[in-house]
Amino acid sequence: MEKKNDKLFIIIAGLVIGVIAAALAFAGNPKNMGFCIACFLRDTAGGLGLHKAPPVQYIRPEIIGIVIGAFVAAFAKKEFGSKGGSAPMTRFVLGFFAMVGCLMFLGCPFRMILRLAGGDLNAVFGLVGFVAGIFCGIFFLKNGYSLKRTYTLTKSEGYWMVILEAVTFVLLIARPAFIAFSEEGPGSMHAAIALSLGAGLIVGVLAQRTRLCMVGGTRDLVLFKETRLMLGFIAILVAALVTNLVLGGFKLGMVEQPIAHTDGLWNALGMLLVGFACVLLGGCPLRQLVMSGEGNADSAVTVLGLIVGAAFCHNFGLASSPEGPTPAGKIAVIIGIVVVAGIGVLNTYLKADTAEPARDAA
Amino acid sequence: MNTYIATFFMHFGSIRYERMCKAKGYEARTMPVPRSLSSSCGTCVKYTASEPLYDPDHDEMEQMVICNDDGSHTRIYQAEGLELR
Numbered sequence: 001m002e003k004k005n006d007k008l009f010i011i012i013a014g015l016v017i018g019v020i021a022a023a024l025a026f027a028g029n030p031k032n033m034g035f036c037i038a039c040f041l042r043d044t045a046g047g048l049g050l051h052k053a054p055p056v057q058y059i060r061p062e063i064i065g066i067v068i069g070a071f072v073a074a075f076a077k078k079e080f081g082s083k084g085g086s087a088p089m090t091r092f093v094l095g096f097f098a099m100v101g102c103l104m105f106l107g108c109p110f111r112m113i114l115r116l117a118g119g120d121l122n123a124v125f126g127l128v129g130f131v132a133g134i135f136c137g138i139f140f141l142k143n144g145y146s147l148k149r150t151y152t153l154t155k156s157e158g159y160w161m162v163i164l165e166a167v168t169f170v171l172l173i174a175r176p177a178f179i180a181f182s183e184e185g186p187g188s189m190h191a192a193i194a195l196s197l198g199a200g201l202i203v204g205v206l207a208q209r210t211r212l213c214m215v216g217g218t219r220d221l222v223l224f225k226e227t228r229l230m231l232g233f234i235a236i237l238v239a240a241l242v243t244n245l246v247l248g249g250f251k252l253g254m255v256e257q258p259i260a261h262t263d264g265l266w267n268a269l270g271m272l273l274v275g276f277a278c279v280l281l282g283g284c285p286l287r288q289l290v291m292s293g294e295g296n297a298d299s300a301v302t303v304l305g306l307i308v309g310a311a312f313c314h315n316f317g318l319a320s321s322p323e324g325p326t327p328a329g330k331i332a333v334i335i336g337i338v339v340v341a342g343i344g345v346l347n348t349y350l351k352a353d354t355a356e357p358a359r360d361a362a
Numbered sequence: 363m364n365t366y367i368a369t370f371f372m373h374f375g376s377i378r379y380e381r382m383c384k385a386k387g388y389e390a391r392t393m394p395v396p397r398s399l400s401s402s403c404g405t406c407v408k409y410t411a412s413e414p415l416y417d418p419d420h421d422e423m424e425q426m427v428i429c430n431d432d433g434s435h436t437r438i439y440q441a442e443g444l445e446l447r
Contacts, residue, residue: 006397078447079401086371141373149371149421152445211403223373224393224405282372283403294401 007228013206014235020199021114021236022243024062027191031249031258032118034240035062035203036111037285038102039259041303042310042319043187044168047180050307051314055185059172061193063289064165065200066207070293071162073208082158084297087147090343091281091298095305096312097336098277098285103310103319104270104333105129106259108285109214109278112271113233115260117240119252122260122267129268130275134218137279140344141223145280147347150298158295161303169197186259207290214284215275259322266325266333273336280344365429366414369395369406371441375422376405382417383409399427399435414438 024034033039039056046057074080102108105126107115112130115123171179172193182188190196206212210232217230244250254262261267278284281302283291288306291299313319318329370376376392383390390409395402404424409415414426416439425446427435440446 074401077401081445081447083444142377144374144378146372146374146422149424149441149444151443208401211397211401213403216403220394226394228394287403291402 007231010210010212010228010232011235013210013212014232015239017203017206017212018117018236018239019243020202021110022117022240022247022249024191024196024199025114025249026247027195028189029191029196030186030189032115032120033107033111033186033259034114034199036107036114037063037289038099038108038306038310039106039111039186041099041285041306042103042314043182045307045310046182046187046314047172048168049178049180050311053314053319054180054187055182056187056314057180057182058187058190059168059179060190061169061172061196062200062203064169064172065197065202066204066286066289067161067165067293069201069204070208070290071204072201073205074294080158080295082153082155082295082297083150084153084157084301085151086149086298087347088298088301090147090347091302092305092308094277094281094340094343095288095302096309097340098274098281099306099309100313100318100329100332100336101270101273101277102285103313104325104329105267105274106261106320109271109274110236110284110286113214113237114240115257117237117250118244118257119250120257120260121252121254122257122262122264125264125267126271129271131218132268133272133275133277134215134279135222136272136276136341137215137344138219138222140280140348141219143348144351145344145348146351147280150296153297157297160297161292161300204290204293207286208294211287213287215278216283216287218275219279261320261322261324263324266320266330269333269337270320270325273333273340276337277340280340363410363412364414365408365410366426366438367396367399367406367408367429367435368426369400369424370404370422371424372422373405375420376407378420379417379423380407380409383407383411383415386411386415388415
């Protein structure tokens with residue numbers, strides 16, 4: 001019974017999130033970008049001056065809302081707790097390269113769904129790569145991959161991410177001279193602050209209650225034939241698609257899609273890197289944000305990895321543009337796939353203290 | 363016979379534990395952790411046995427609960443260094 005209600009709840013949550021995400025693009029956010037955790041962390045990094053790409057600088061209230069929404073939901077249900085200590089630097093590096101993959105494709109897994117829902121067929125290549133990347137990660141999971149356990153940390157540890165988000169929000173409202181605001185480009189397109197924050201809060205609460213995760217859907221389906229998280233993924237797609245059709249945001253095709261390029265191979269490879277890194281992390285960028293709000297310091301470090309990754313991508317010309325990927329970006333994605341595979345090998349086969357799976361199977 | 367659910371920090375912990383259960387002839391299956399048990403998205407093993415099964419060789423188990431007839435759970439083990447609610 002519980003299981004049935006669980007599924008119904010995640011479908012309803014997915015539908016609500018899909019409508020909100022598609023509608024935000026009509027309230028001022030860039031097209032097919034009502035939500036994009038990667039793009040919004042990148043914009044926030046730009047707003048804080050961590051990179052100097054003028055079109056993508058804006059502290060996104062959606063990110064703040066998601067973290068605080070997840071915090072409130074977890075706190076209210078007594079699920080908040082300071083936890084961490086499971087390979088933080090490895091998670092930082094995985095977060096860094098997940099962002100490199102996202103900015104090759106121009107979107108996180110969440111935006112990939114929204115691009116599909118907007119009729120952007122380039123995202124189909126992204127989806128193929130994404131699923132392939134998840135399979136790469138699952139290969140390691142099945143063979144003994146582990147980043148080791150988490151521990152309960154000092155009480156204050158879990159609050160830092162929430163405090164940082166609150167401070168960032170104050171900077172957004174106060175607009176001191178050192179905070180950058182894009183005057184043109186995607187960073188200049190945004191819904192009203194209250195609307196963005198409200199949308200983020202709702203998504204944060206729902207994602208915390210349902211454990212919604214874009215990589216978790218495919219992972220659980222493959223590993224356990226469990227459809228719950230996948231239903232959330234599909235519900236977002238359907239709701240966003242219908243909202244786009246009703247509001248006129250649906251444009252089927254590959255060419256001249258908003259904030260997208262048409263290089264299929266690199267769209268796929270970028271998302272392969274994202275899927276791969278996120279399975280080894282245990283969750284997509286949205287899920288990492290939510291868990292950081294629940295007090296998980298490992299996820300908070302992952303979010304910092306994503307932010308630093310975004311800053312590097314724009315400081316060193318690794319991020320794609322609607323014209324296509326950059327040569328440096330392609331090299332970075334290849335390096336990323338190699339590094340993530342290396343992390344998989346190191347934490348699967350080269351652990352001195354882990355008995356080999358074959359012996360246990362016997 | 364009782365039904366137990368053991369949750370793990372990482373996926374492989376549950377895969378290994380499921381093999382252990384099956385080697386002992388218990389009915390066991392790996393699945394996502396029930397939402398009512400945790401907000402984390404890890405994996406667990408649900409199995410039926412007369413006694414709970416511990417694996418002192420590996421520190422991968424997060425907690426173990428016994429499933430009550432009314433659908434609730436009673437915790438019988440939690441990993442050291444971890445406070446659960």
